[in-house]
Amino acid sequence: MTSSETQQVQPSQRIIRSSSGPIGFVRSLARLLSGKPNVPPSLADNPLLETILQRRSVRTFDKREIPDDVFAAILEAGRVAPSTVNLQSWSFAVFTAASWRATFDRPIPFQGQRAIIVMGDTHRDRLVLDAFPQSPLIEYTLGVVNASLAAMNMNLAAEALGVSSVMLSETGRTGLLDAGYLKQTLCLPDGVFPLMTIIFGYPRGPYPPMPPKLPLDQICFESKYREPDRAVMEDWLAQMKAGYKASHLLSSFEAQLRLYVSKIGRAEADLQSMIFRDKQE
Ligand SMILES: Cc1cc2nc3c(=O)[nH]c(=O)nc-3n(C[C@H](O)[C@H](O)[C@H](O)COP(=O)(O)O)c2cc1C
Secondary structure: HHHHHHHOOOOOOOOOOOOHHHHHHHHHHHHHHHHHOOOOHHOOOOOHHHHHHHHOOOOOOOHHHHOHHHHHHHHHHHHHOOOHHHHHOOEEEEEEHHHHHHHHOOHHHHHEEEEEEEEEEOOOHHHHHOOOOOHHHHHHHHHHHHHHHHHHHHHHHHHHOOOOEEEEOOOOOOHHHHHHHHHOOOOOOEEEEEEEEEEEEEOOOOOOOOOOOOOHHHHOOOOOOOOHHHHHHHHHHHHHHHHOOOOOOOOOOHHHHHHHHHHHHHHHHHHHHHHOOOOOO
């Protein structure tokens, strides 16, 4: 860490202990809505930094179609992403609204106009190179890391071109939690595992507020790991719940977590059989 970075990592000053009930809700919501990225004034007009800091996961799209050249540029940003030993251990299943419906018999989530299912792919390079033999966890991890970098490149390229997106692990049928179903439907060979589904479209309405991001002093440390501050974490959780309640009147943060949990056992088993396939043969 440089000395200027060190100077910025100060303990949080403004943590208000969350109280429960309506007052706690209003307080947490107010704190959530006041959250903004910190940009040094001298860098405020840097276009790439602005794109990164203003990006949001968007879940409401209008009906405008994404032109082919714009979508091609998004894919190109994925293609040229960095990767371990330049292995490019990813695959992208690419959809229009029509081909998604033909494949999955349902519309793209959130009425998105295009979608990409991003997969870790440790199958392709094995044709010519057995780079990491007998190391399923290393291979899987590298696949996840590399494909996630490609996903983020595509996400930011989209954002720079005025196209919004959201990455999804739970879509009802077509996300990480449905890895087994996707393996079957997309005819994925061993060594190819779904990671996330990115939905793209032009945003309908203003961007949502930034969800609560942890302060730098909670996520950075020097030389030895620093235990998290419980008050900061409770404040974060209270803001998460308040934000969820404000945007999903008929649901709750807890209900969303329960949905994930209900699918995790099956997804875990499917993924283990995909990752540790050699051990089972
Ligand atoms: C790998 C990954 C999976 C995600 N899965 C979902 C999902 O299933 N449903 C959803 O609504 N959002 C999902 N998100 C979006 C996150 O909720 C979002 O990134 C987070 O709340 C932070 O908001 P921001 O992207 O606007 O900063 C996912 C994001 C990532 C990176």
